[in-house]
Amino acid sequence: MAKERSSGAGDPARTLELLWRDAASAPAGRRGPRQGLTVDAVVEAAVALADEGGLDALSMRAVAQRLGVTPMTLYTYVPGKAELLDLMLDLVFLRMERAAFAPDEPWRERVRAVADGNRALYLRHPWLAELRVHRPPLGPGVMTKYEHELGAFEGLGLDDVAMDSALAHLLGFVQSAARAELDARAVDRESAMSDHEWWDAHAPLLARMFDEERFPLASRVGEAAAVAYQGMYSPEYAYGFGLARVLDGLAALIPPGAAGR
Known part of the structure; x- marks a missing residue:
């Protein structure tokens, strides 16, 4: 249910x-x-x-x-x-680990620390990714976490609503990335085969069946991605790429005078 x-x-x-x-x-x-x-x-x-x-x-x-x-x-x-x-x-x-924010620490490093801490929490407790948290329980843990993580955005020239929305956007990305990573781990575990092993086993058949002239972009990009990921998918690469884009998007909200803090 x-x-x-x-x-x-x-x-x-x-x-x-x-x-x-x-x-x-x-x-x-x-x-x-x-x-x-x-x-x-x-x-x-x-x-x-x-x-x-x-x-x-x-x-x-x-x-x-x-x-x-x-x-x-x-x-x-x-x-x-x-x-x-x-x-x-x-x-x-x-009980989750929280990185302390230094007064002169760049804002991207503070926000990245929040993201990394939440990713680690999901990987430590995978059931969190299964839980729908639309109405979080307003207990000491939730409030302590919220208070601490808002501190990553304090002093950046954002109003209170923007701070809350920025944090929610960041955490939404982390949850999505963690779910994808946990799904990939489950597939590896259930198939008893890593992505790299699966690719090696099926590469000869795919090479015979795949028409590079019909799918030139898919062939070129897919091959480049497979080499970069060392398989069909890399959770670490996807997380790093996505987090960088989230940070770039948040930077557009921060007034130039506050961005260096």
Whole structure:
């Protein structure tokens, strides 16, 4: 179900209580064999499951089994999977590595650091690319991430709406690039063959079937790209090329006097 892969699909009030939880919000009258179980432990177990098998492997029952409790015990800590997904998202956002911005650091380097940090996060937690985040949970992780990443655009002469839009544009590119890279990794894994190996295996047949006179541009450009990529596709090349174009586009928004900061 789409709902089970979307953020913000649970009870908003209960989700916010859990996101900003403290000792006073801990559930009373805990049941089950694990009296020491906490919301934190539940979220940690859920993240580990998703890291190992993706969102398809994540269910309240699977989390309960991992923790050695019954599903009913788990529901005394987290109302359901929708709220759990929000807690998982906020946790990995809170813990992600963040590059410190030096006062005199060029803006392109700051923005590139934001992009690289988010790419690394997707590759560390591939299930994030499967999650629809239209309404992000406004927890400490989401807010810390947003505050930090806006700092890459601070002082560049952009108004507040432009800063928010620039960040959203950057993160949208990173998510798209990460999805493509994760898809490529999945194809390699499922076929037990890398792009380079696939190309070597099929090159003789393609050479016999492919008409270079009929497709002169495709032949020339395709061959050049295959050599550059060392295969049919290079996630690193695509990411680097795309990020450079995003930075070039953002540069058009920045007043000349602020661009050197």
